[in-house]
Amino acid sequence: MTIQESKRLWIGLGIGLFWFLMLLWPLLGIRPEGLQFSETWAVFSRIAVAAVVIVAIYHAHRLGRLDFIGTPLAKARDAVRSGYENAPTWALLAVVLVAALIYPQFAGRYGNDVAISVLIYICLGLGLNIVVGLAGLLDLGYIAFYGVGAYAYALLSLHFGLSFWACLPVAALLAAISGCIIGYPTLRMRGDYLAIVTLGFGEIVRLILNNWMSLTNGPNGILAIPRPELFGFGFASLSSLYYVILGIAVFTVLAVYRLNFSRIGRAWEAIREDETAAELMGVNTFLLKLLAYAMGATFAGLAGAFFAARMRFVGPESFTFLESAMVLAMVVLGGMGSIPGVILGVLALVALPELFRDFELYRMLVFGGVMCTMMLIRPAGLWPAKRVGRRSEEME
Template sequence: MTIRESKKLWIGCGVGLIWFLILLWPLLGITPEGLEFGKTFKVFGYVAVAAVFIMFFYQVKEAGHLDMVGTPLKSATGVLGQAYEKTPRWILLTIVLALAIIFPLVTGRYAHDVSISVLIYICLGLGLNIVVGLAGLLDLGYIAFYGVGAYTYALMSLHFGLSFWLCLPISALTAAIAGCIIGYPTLRMRGDYLAIVTLGFGEIVRLILNNWMALTNGPNGILSIPRPELFGFNFKPLWSMYYVILAIAVFTILAVYRLNYSRIGRAWEAIREDETAAELMGVNTFLLKLLAYAMGATFAGFAGAFFAARMKFVGPESFSFLESAMVLAMVVLGGMGSIPGVILGVLALVALPEMFRGLELYRMLVFGGVMTLMMLIRPAGIWPAKRVGRRSEEAE
């Protein structure tokens, strides 16, 4: 690394720290008692020392002074990667599933609550992954289908006495119909226009839920939603609800995997890469994009029905734009089009903040910085998607 490049990096680091201080002081320095500087400069000092250390470490690494450590580490990583590639997938999946089944037996209520949230977001993330990751359609109103599924179960169970297991496919179907209704007038648009329109439709659904008093009880929400029952067993304990959402999440993963490696999945990928070329090759782009919306909404409907049963209450405030942005961030951070990537993205955005809850105000600050750094280092995501399928000449 030349002196000019090193100087440029240090200047960039300094400018970034100054901006960080400008953003940090209003958060920590303005208090009801007046202006305070000590707390701000204390936090800024920690961050500045960490940034300088990282910059120094990076320059030492670029200069090649850490090759004696990096080369053996890279070799060990390569050996682990080869062992992973050689291990049959069914063995790895069996181990992961066994750990997931055992998890509630060896953990407490707080861990159950966090893991249930993780599994709900896995269903939502994989559903949105179909729309964004496979079909390449930017949807900013995806959480509306989550709300449709939740309200469908709440209304069906309270007014018609239907069981959770019967309402589960009905909620998915209702969400899929909502996906088609929202998708039909919007899918002739592309890019930013599509994103703006889907954002508008998502807000329309939220406002309907908030203002249709006769049906949804408006901002007061719907109370006393029954928990699932199976052969006389009521899923009241939290650990039992964990197994319900685990089964739904496993079904979602298998379904999305089959769709991903099917002819439909390859058609979605063709649309994502070049919609005009796909249409010229005979792909019915409009119908397949509509199908992507419907399938993504289906899994959101499953998650919504479970959410209503778990909370025993649904209200419109649970389905805001912030939730759509959160699910989209999980897909992008994990790796668009990648099932393991989406799962890792959910763990990064749901489980990790809970692990650092003891840091109080600073945990989200650190978390945002780590996310930004992650997207700079790996813009394709934590676990980028592999290409779906191979051409015949590539196989030869």
């Protein structure tokens, strides 16, 4: 590292800390009783010291002064990576599945509740990954299909007495039909126009749920939704509900994996890379994009049906644009088109914020900073998808 690069690094740190102070002071220093500086400086000083230490370590690493630590760590990392690559896939999956099965026995009520939320968002993230990651279609109204599945189970169970297991495929089917209805008018659009139209359709669905009083009970929502039952056993506790959503999540992972490596998945990837070239090669882009919307909506419908059964209540406020943005952030942060990446993205955006709950006011600040840092360090995501083959320009 040259002297100029070193100066640029420390000047950038100083500018960043000054900008952070200007952002932090209005959040903590402006109170109803007047302006305060003590709390702002207390928080800023801790963060500034941590930032200086991190930059100093990075600077020392670039100068080669930490090689006595970095070299053994690099060898250990390479050994772990080699062991992971050489281990049979079935053995790794078996370990993960066994850990998932025994998790409720060692976790309390709070741990089970967080795990259920993680599994729900895994289903949502993998469903959106089909639309965004594989087919390359930006969908900002995806949470509407989640709401369709939830309301489908709530209405069918209360008015027709159908069980959860009978309503589950019906909810998925209705969500898929909704995906086709929403997707059909948007298939001729691309880029920003597609995003705006899907956002509008998502808001239309939310407003219908909010205003159709005779069917959805409007903003009051639907109460007393029955829990799942199987051969007389009621899934009333969180630990038993955990196994229900675990089964749905495993089914979603397997289905998305099979779709990813099928001819349909390859066609979706071709559309994502170059739609015009894919169409010239004989790919029916119209039907395949419609299928992508339908398949992505199917898994959202499954998750929505379980959400209604778990909460025993559904209301329009659970299906806002913010939820769509969160699911999209999980897909992008984890790695578009990558199943393990989506799972890591869900863990990063659902499970990790719970660890910062003790920070109270600063939790979302830390959360946003970590997200920005990760996008700067790994713009392709935590676990990017592996492309089959390489392009000629990449070879050059």
